Amino acid sequence: MLSAFAETVDSTDPLSALRVGERPEPRPGPDRVVVTVKAAALNRHDLWSLAGVGLTAEQCPMILGCDASGVDEDGNEVIVHSVIGDPAAGGGDETLDPRRHLLSEDLQGTLATRVAVPRRNLLPKPPELDFAQAACLPTAYLTAYRMLTTRGRLPAGGAVLVQGVGGGVATAAILLAVAMGARVYATGRDGARRAAAEALGAIAVEPGARLPERVDVVVESVGAPTIAHSMKCAKPGGRIVVCGSTAGHLAEVDLRRLFFLQLELVGSTMGTRDELARLIALCVDKGVAPVVDGRYPLSRAADAFARLASGAAFGKIVVEP
CATH class of the missing domain: 3.90.180.10 (Medium-chain alcohol dehydrogenases, catalytic domain)
Incomplete structure (x- = not known):
C-alpha cells in the first residue's frame, strides 16, 4: 500500500530520510482494527521522527503520522486517538503511563492507505466535521x-x-x-x-x-x-x-x-481518549472548524512535509490518501 515513511533517520537533513512508496498492508489482531485512512494531519512530531528524535534507524522503515480519520472495518466513520497507553498505569490517564507511545513510534503510523490501531483508540467522527477537519483533532x-x-x-x-x-x-x-x-x-x-x-x-x-x-x-x-x-x-x-x-x-x-x-x-503533553471525546463534542456544540493550511494527496507527501518544515503554514497540513 502507498505510504509516507522514514526509510532511516537523519539529524542534519530530516527530509532526506522521507520516502513515499509501497509498504506492507497492516494486519488486524485480537484488539487491533484496520482503518481505511481518509485524511491524516502532519505534526512537528513527524519531522522529529525523521531527525531521529524518538525514532532510531533500527526501527525503520516506519510509516509516519499520528493523526487520522477514516472508515473502520464495519463502515463506521472514525477518528483515531494517537496515544497508545494504559489508563490504569497512569492513574486513570494514559498520557502518564510510563510506557505510553504514539502511533509511528512503535506501531506503524497513519500516513498510509490503511492503518491498524487498538480498538480503544477509535472514536466516532461526527458528520459536522469533514475527514480533513477531523484528522486535525487528535494531536494539535x-x-x-x-x-x-x-x-x-x-x-x-x-x-x-x-x-x-x-x-x-x-x-x-x-x-x-x-x-x-x-x-x-x-x-x-x-x-x-x-x-x-x-x-x-x-x-x-x-x-x-x-x-x-x-x-x-x-x-x-x-x-x-x-x-x-x-x-x-x-x-x-x-x-x-x-x-x-x-x-x-x-x-x-x-x-x-x-x-x-x-x-x-x-x-502538558497530548491528551486522553476521554479528553478527545470532550473536544469533539465541543467542536460540534460550538461549531469549531479546524483551520487547514493545505491538503495534499499521499503521492505528494514530500511537498506536504516541505511546507511543514518551512514554518510558513497557518493551521494544519493534511494528507489525503
Missing part, C-alpha cells in the same frame, strides 16, 4: 484542549495568551479558547499572522508587547524566546502551560516572579 487540537482545560484550568470568562500564532497548537488554542468564551491575546512575528489571528477571534499583539490585562492561562509552545514574556503576562496564581519549545528548550526562569506571584509553570 487535543494538545491545546488539554492545555486550556485539564492543565490550565481556564475559568469561565477568563483570559488567555497564545504565544507564536501560526502553528497547529497555537491556532487550535485560539479557536478553542474563543469557543469557551475567553478573551484571547495572541502574539505573531509578522503582520499577516497577527491579522490571521484576529480573524479567528483573538486580539493580536507583537511579540513581547504588554497586554491590556494579565491572563489566567498562557499557552506556551515557543520556548526560550518567549518564556519570560509568558511569565510577565500571567496574573497572580496564573498558569503558564508548556507543550513544546520549537525555538529553544534551554530557558532562564525568574524564580522570584514564580514564587512571589504564586505562578504555576506546567507541562
